[in-house]
Amino acid sequence: MTMAHHFDHSRLEIVNRSECLRLLRSVPVGRLVHTNGGLPAVRLVNFLLDGDTIVFSTGRGDKFRAAERGDVVAFEADEVDVDRHVGWTVTAIGHLSVVSDEEAAELRHTLPVRSWLPIEDARLVRVGVESVHGRRLVPWGKRPREGG
Numbered sequence: 001m002t003m004a005h006h007f008d009h010s011r012l013e014i015v016n017r018s019e020c021l022r023l024l025r026s027v028p029v030g031r032l033v034h035t036n037g038g039l040p041a042v043r044l045v046n047f048l049l050d051g052d053t054i055v056f057s058t059g060r061g062d063k064f065r066a067a068e069r070g071d072v073v074a075f076e077a078d079e080v081d082v083d084r085h086v087g088w089t090v091t092a093i094g095h096l097s098v099v100s101d102e103e104a105a106e107l108r109h110t111l112p113v114r115s116w117l118p119i120e121d122a123r124l125v126r127v128g129v130e131s132v133h134g135r136r137l138v139p140w141g142k143r144p145r146e147g148g
Contacts, residue, residue: 008135015134020090023077023134025049030077032056032127034066034096046116047075054092054127055099055107057115067096067125075127080137090134092127099124 006014015023024030032043043063047056054075058064066073073096080087099107104124107113115122 012135013138015088015090015136017132020092020132020134021049021052021129023079023088023090024054024092024132027077027079030054030075032063032096033074033076034063034071036062036066047077048111048113050107050111050126052129052132054094054129055111055113055124056126057113057119057122058125059115059119060121060123063096064098064123064125067098070095070097072096073127075129084139086137086139088134088136090132092129092132094128094130096125096127099126 008014028046029044030047032045034041034043041062045056045058045063047054049055058067073094075092075094076089078087078089107124113124
């Protein structure tokens with residue numbers, strides 16, 4: 001059974017939800033996009049997926065305050081081969097929240113969720129993925145001649 005590929009008007013392959021989550025699991029670093037002081041802020045974080053929830057460790061700075069407020073955020077990860085001109089990008093949207101101490105203790109036993117930076121009083125936060133969208137730049141020979 002072959003799977004049909006769908007492309008957008010730019011001739012990028014549209015990636016479905018399950019493939020988006022698989023791609024997110026394949027990379028260790030992504031970008032959290034949130035609001036800080038009324039302005040957009042983009043922060044690089046190392047992360048893991050727990051089911052369809054993005055989890056990362058942070059200190060008590062702007063990311064933690066956004067989680068305490070339950071802000072709507074975007075999370076983006078990608079992988080690009082600049083020599084071959086192929087790659088993918090996935091963007092997830094959801095509410096940021098603080099993981100309770102009890103659940104954080106359980107997660108730390110089952111997932112290697114640790115910050116790459118030395119953080120005092122590290123806390124776990126999560127993005128509950130409410131929507132996810134992905135696009136893949138495929139090799140020239142696999143692209144349609146016209147956009148979708």
